[in-house]
Amino acid sequence: MNSDVSIVLLSLQIAGLAMALVIPIGIATAWLLARKRFRGKFLLEAATTLPLALPPVLVGFVLLWATGGNSWPGRAVNSLFGVDIVFTWVAAAIAAAVVAFPLSVRAFTSAIAGVDSRLEVAARGLGAGPLRVFFTITLPLAIRGILAGVLLGFVRAFSEFGATIVIAGNIPGRTQTVPSAIFTRISTGDDSAVWRLAAVSVVIAVIALGAHNYLLRRSDGEAGKASS
Amino acid sequence: MTHNLLRENGSKTGSAKTILEFDVTVNRPEFSLHAAGSFGSGITAVFGPSGAGKSTLLGAIAGSVKPSKGHISLFGRTLVSTSEGVTLPPERRRVGFVYQDATLFPHMTVEKNIAYGHRLTPKDQRRLDPSDLAELLAISGLLQRRPSELSGGEKQRVALARTLATSPELLLLDEPMSALDIRLRGIVLGYLKLIHRELAMPMVYVSHSISEVLAIADEAMVLEQGRVKTFGTARRLLNQVSTAEGDAGDLTVDNILEGQIVESHTSGEPGKVRIGRAELTAPTGHREFGEKVVVAIGSQEIIVATERPVGISARNVLAGTVASLDGDGPRRMVAVDCGAELMAEVTASAINELDIQPGKDVYLVIKSSSITVMDAFRD
Numbered sequence: 001m002n003s004d005v006s007i008v009l010l011s012l013q014i015a016g017l018a019m020a021l022v023i024p025i026g027i028a029t030a031w032l033l034a035r036k037r038f039r040g041k042f043l044l045e046a047a048t049t050l051p052l053a054l055p056p057v058l059v060g061f062v063l064l065w066a067t068g069g070n071s072w073p074g075r076a077v078n079s080l081f082g083v084d085i086v087f088t089w090v091a092a093a094i095a096a097a098v099v100a101f102p103l104s105v106r107a108f109t110s111a112i113a114g115v116d117s118r119l120e121v122a123a124r125g126l127g128a129g130p131l132r133v134f135f136t137i138t139l140p141l142a143i144r145g146i147l148a149g150v151l152l153g154f155v156r157a158f159s160e161f162g163a164t165i166v167i168a169g170n171i172p173g174r175t176q177t178v179p180s181a182i183f184t185r186i187s188t189g190d191d192s193a194v195w196r197l198a199a200v201s202v203v204i205a206v207i208a209l210g211a212h213n214y215l216l217r218r219s220d221g222e223a224g225k226a227s228s
Numbered sequence: 229m230t231h232n233l234l235r236e237n238g239s240k241t242g243s244a245k246t247i248l249e250f251d252v253t254v255n256r257p258e259f260s261l262h263a264a265g266s267f268g269s270g271i272t273a274v275f276g277p278s279g280a281g282k283s284t285l286l287g288a289i290a291g292s293v294k295p296s297k298g299h300i301s302l303f304g305r306t307l308v309s310t311s312e313g314v315t316l317p318p319e320r321r322r323v324g325f326v327y328q329d330a331t332l333f334p335h336m337t338v339e340k341n342i343a344y345g346h347r348l349t350p351k352d353q354r355r356l357d358p359s360d361l362a363e364l365l366a367i368s369g370l371l372q373r374r375p376s377e378l379s380g381g382e383k384q385r386v387a388l389a390r391t392l393a394t395s396p397e398l399l400l401l402d403e404p405m406s407a408l409d410i411r412l413r414g415i416v417l418g419y420l421k422l423i424h425r426e427l428a429m430p431m432v433y434v435s436h437s438i439s440e441v442l443a444i445a446d447e448a449m450v451l452e453q454g455r456v457k458t459f460g461t462a463r464r465l466l467n468q469v470s471t472a473e474g475d476a477g478d479l480t481v482d483n484i485l486e487g488q489i490v491e492s493h494t495s496g497e498p499g500k501v502r503i504g505r506a507e508l509t510a511p512t513g514h515r516e517f518g519e520k521v522v523v524a525i526g527s528q529e530i531i532v533a534t535e536r537p538v539g540i541s542a543r544n545v546l547a548g549t550v551a552s553l554d555g556d557g558p559r560r561m562v563a564v565d566c567g568a569e570l571m572a573e574v575t576a577s578a579i580n581e582l583d584i585q586p587g588k589d590v591y592l593v594i595k596s597s598s599i600t601v602m603d604a605f606r607d
């Protein structure tokens with residue numbers, strides 16, 4: 001039982017760090033996709049959706065190749081902190097972030113696109129620069145959709161298995177998450193232990209998705225339309 | 229209540245003085261605008277059908293549209309000069325913009341909406357105080373409300389206050405009435421004139437409604453297909469447009485007449501207004517006896533009858549003579565002299581059936597509620 005609690009806590013910690021990475025990068029990406037026209041936009045669109053379409057195991061392999069001891073990011077981290085990130089909980093968080101990113105960005109993009117851009121134009125006309133417009137107009141009006149995207153990304157990050165096991169392994173107490181612990185217990189035939197973790201997974205997913213649906217339903221009516 | 233709204237550097241009045249000069253070309257694949265002019269410190273209307281380039285010209289002045297060539301200066305300050313390579317960003321032009329729809333920020337109270345631009349205005353440029361503006365525009369009681377709790381006219385007044393709180397040197401209005409019904413238009417027009425008078429605020433007013441232009445503007449520039457067709461006093465514009473046959477397009481042509489209040493009730497009941505030799509029962513509001521007004525009646529609001537109607541709820545039945553018949557489509561303009569000349573829009577089939585022709589005696593039926601009474605052109 002004790003180990004179950006620590007497995008759940010580690011999973012929450014990994015999903016939390018993953019979302020801390022997804023939120024700023026994802027919102028910036030979504031803003032570009034929703035509000036800007038630029039050359040190569042379709043490439044950015046494809047790149048943000050790709051992890052959704054590929055097998056997570058392959059994503060893990062690509063990440064391993066990109067962050068391993070022989071790659072330049074891997075070497076840079078090693079020389080800065082003196083550690084390899086591969087097979088650490090941070091690596092698990094990176095894997096979870098990459099897999100959760102497309103889901104969150106999709107939700108962020110539609111939330112930002114739903115804000116009436118004339119309000120942003122009006123704010124510019126009142127003397128606000130682009131960053132101020134974003135933080136005082138766009139973000140507050142898109143906040144429900146963005147929170148919904150965060151919840152969706154969080155449950156995806158929490159359930160991540162394929163990419164995680166490749167880049168972070170399944171080391172009890174260090175990188176063993178709820179899904180990888182379930183995998184281990186299935187292999188060893190410990191069914192009752194599987195059901196305990198399964199219950200936790202279901203509870204977290206139901207709470208997060210329920211909140212997600214509630215937020216989207218609430219934002220439907222008042223998605224930052226100009227009050228004319 | 230409106231004293232002291234202007235601090236010293238705000239009194240840039242002087243009627244004939246040119247404050248805005250421009251000569252701009254905007255080239256787009258499907259459209260080009262070339263317009264030059266100099267606007268005074270009064271209210272200048274930019275008038276023309278949809279697609280004439282009115283909003284593009286306003287955008288060039290405000291900074292949302294980049295001219296391909298030309299210059300714009302405001303109070304001698306260069307806003308744009310393509311030959312000198314100068315293009316000021318919108319936020320440094322000190323030009324205020326009020327849009328067709330109020331575009332109020334829905335997540336902020338009225339008070340925060342008004343404060344938004346005021347806080348971003350450098351302290352030494354602030355000469356209009358938000359609470360004074362709220363009082364002037366009669367929205368002080370609405371400050372804690374959300375935009376969704378306001379009526380159309382209130383929204384537009386809040387939008388006006390929000391823009392004025394940035395202390396602009398010039399106010400641009402892009403069809404600010406188009407989302408309002410005719411009764412609210414009169415009220416908002418009254419506020420615009422009040423703002424202009426109290427704050428000495430020069431305005432450029434884009435509209436495709438002649439009645440609005442006449443009610444508010446001193447001068448008017450008529451744009452057509454991206455070119456300046458005429459520029460002169462607003463009165464001259466009326467004559468030109470109303471005499472041009474079938475040229476009205478989507479322009480709103482109303483009966484615009486100067487008149488005087490001859491009866492009014494403090495209770496707010498309809499009073500009487502005299503136009504020429506005709507007297508009309510009309511909503512005179514709280515205007516006083518003898519006050520000069522402008523009366524607008526839509527030509528579609530007037531019914532033509534060949535016999536005096538009896539037992540009718542409409543308050544105005546005027547006897548007159550048909551002066552002329554205009555137009556050759558299914559809808560014709562009948563000009564009737566009934567002590568004042570009024571234009572009524574009538575279908576071609578009704579003209580045939582009633583045998584309407586110049587010289588014929590007719591009666592005009594007008595509901596008092598279809599008459600709009602506005603303040604006189606200017607003091």
